Amino acid sequence: MSPRRSAVEAKLTYTTIVARATEIASEEGLEGVTIGRLAADLRMSKSGVLGHFGAKESLQLAALRHALRMFEQQVVERAGREQPGLPRLLALCEAWIDFLATVDLPGGCVLTAASTEFDGKPGQVHDVVAEAWAGWRETLGAEVARAVTDGDLPELEVEQVVFELVAIGPAVNQALQLHGDRDAVRHAHRAVRRTLGLSS
Template sequence: MSPRNSVLEARRTRQRIVERGLTLASVEGLEGLTIGRLATELGMSKAGVLGHFGTKERLQLAVVDAAAEMFAREVPQRVRHVPAGLAHLTALCEAWISYLERALLPGGCFFTAVATEFDGRGGPVRDAVAGLDALWRRDLSIHIRRAVVAGDLPAGTDPDQLVYELFGIMLALNHALQLHRDDRAPERARRAVRQRLGSPVPLGER
């Protein structure tokens, strides 16, 4: 095998490990993500899995990065063509609801599960999750401010408060889908967002 092919094969193997790790961690948490479990799942040796990351913590961080890439691809990137203002904010919320509704990961929202797992801890994994959460809140706040400037939302709108409420709706949606298997929950979430934003176009009909 040529050096080039060796590098490509190593990348593919690493990607397989991370993808499987993401699926497992969405259900069992990052602490349940062990080198031995992944080796068994993928038919590899423990040394083979460990060789791609060095430590369990680096493996966990790679899985967090993969989850962030999936979320970015399925939510903000899906609506990047929508004009700024309330239309974009509403489209973001619809993409967010759809992301949870389609159950791309068996454990539901990866970041909801991992935030609960790591919120009381310190360390690089907790910091990575908190940083990504803060980044998404900041992005939502920017879109809210743009909607206010455009006159789509009232001038007195508190962006931080609205972000807080939107997160509450999505957390409730994930809870209803995962714990209660409530197939009516996405429509309830859409109704809640529509009422809060005063969107003239119903979510799910764009």
């Protein structure tokens, strides 16, 4: 086997492992992502999985970062095409709600679930989750502030608005995943507009 073919196959195996790990994380949490589980699901040896990741935490981090890339592409990049301020803020919120409702994972958004699974567990996974949520709050806050400066929103307290907007996402995810409530999407869109002081 040529070195190039070997590298391509190794990359494909890595991608396959990460994709399956992300699916497991969405259904069972990141703690459900283990070397043994992945080896069994993918019909690989444990040493084969270990060769790519070395430890359970590395595997969890790879799944988490894969989920974050999905979020970045489907929410942040999609909304980034809109003008800064209110148009982009509304697009971010709309894309986020749509992402929670349509994400191509069997158990919903990994990041939303991980925020409760790891909120009290110190370590690198906790730190990545915390950093991701902090970045999302910062993104929303920048657009709220811009919308206020542009005069498209009333003089709102930015931190309070961001707090309320961020709270909508987990509520939608819970309603969808725990209760199968498809009306949650409509309620969430209305909640965004009410939080921003816009007509619902």
